Amino acid sequence: xxxxxxxxxxxxxxxxxxxxxxxxxxxxxxxxxxxxxxxxxxxxxxxxxxxxxxxxxxxxxxxxxxxxxxxxxxxxxxxxxxxxxxxxxxxxxxxxxxxxxxxxxxxxxxxxxxxxxxxxxxxxxxxxxxxxxxxxxxxxxxxxxxxxxxxxxxxxxxxxxxxxxxxxxxxxxxxxxxxxxxxxxxxxxxxxxxxxxxxxxxxxxxxxxxxxxxxxxxxxxxxxxxxxxxxxxxxxxxxx
Numbered sequence: 001x002x003x004x005x006x007x008x009x010x011x012x013x014x015x016x017x018x019x020x021x022x023x024x025x026x027x028x029x030x031x032x033x034x035x036x037x038x039x040x041x042x043x044x045x046x047x048x049x050x051x052x053x054x055x056x057x058x059x060x061x062x063x064x065x066x067x068x069x070x071x072x073x074x075x076x077x078x079x080x081x082x083x084x085x086x087x088x089x090x091x092x093x094x095x096x097x098x099x100x101x102x103x104x105x106x107x108x109x110x111x112x113x114x115x116x117x118x119x120x121x122x123x124x125x126x127x128x129x130x131x132x133x134x135x136x137x138x139x140x141x142x143x144x145x146x147x148x149x150x151x152x153x154x155x156x157x158x159x160x161x162x163x164x165x166x167x168x169x170x171x172x173x174x175x176x177x178x179x180x181x182x183x184x185x186x187x188x189x190x191x192x193x194x195x196x197x198x199x200x201x202x203x204x205x206x207x208x209x210x211x212x213x214x215x216x217x218x219x220x221x222x223x224x225x226x227x228x229x230x231x232x233x234x235x236x237x238x239x240x
Contacts, residue, residue: 029082170197
């Protein structure tokens, strides 16, 4: 069966959260794969909750399908998606995923760039998770300048704290150029004021924070709009 672990359990794998009972999977929305998935759910005694049903068309439309799985330690929730928002198609994500083996079982965990995009939700707490996903990568790039050209353009588009943006501006040789190229107002401000990394100028810090908040608000609004459309589609389904 082809699936990739996403969201909370993926964040747990990367050390960005401490615990979660929910399991979220990105499943390949292909007929043969879905047949295997249905058989596995039946073996687990899974009980579906809410709409829509586990059908290929709903997975391809970007809906989440919810199940509760009984277990000795208490039931847990399983959410399945065939086309999560913001992350492209399954085939490429499958190829880029990290292969993990736990107690002899091999599975794939979503790569960090796509996981960051998935976590750009309407929930403010998810942006704290994004910061925790990015921090080790940024620290690695700071300590290994040879990595900055490779990972720097992506980090400039994703870093979400004034401290990290100013550190890039002040300590990376190409930091200001990378920040400006991102097109993000917060990054441009950091590129224009690298001295604030040392001086901790409150006016600069506050200005960057405000731009980051505007950016986050726009991302939250986009996610709300996405799920509002999915909810409208569900409301049009016939009730049985």
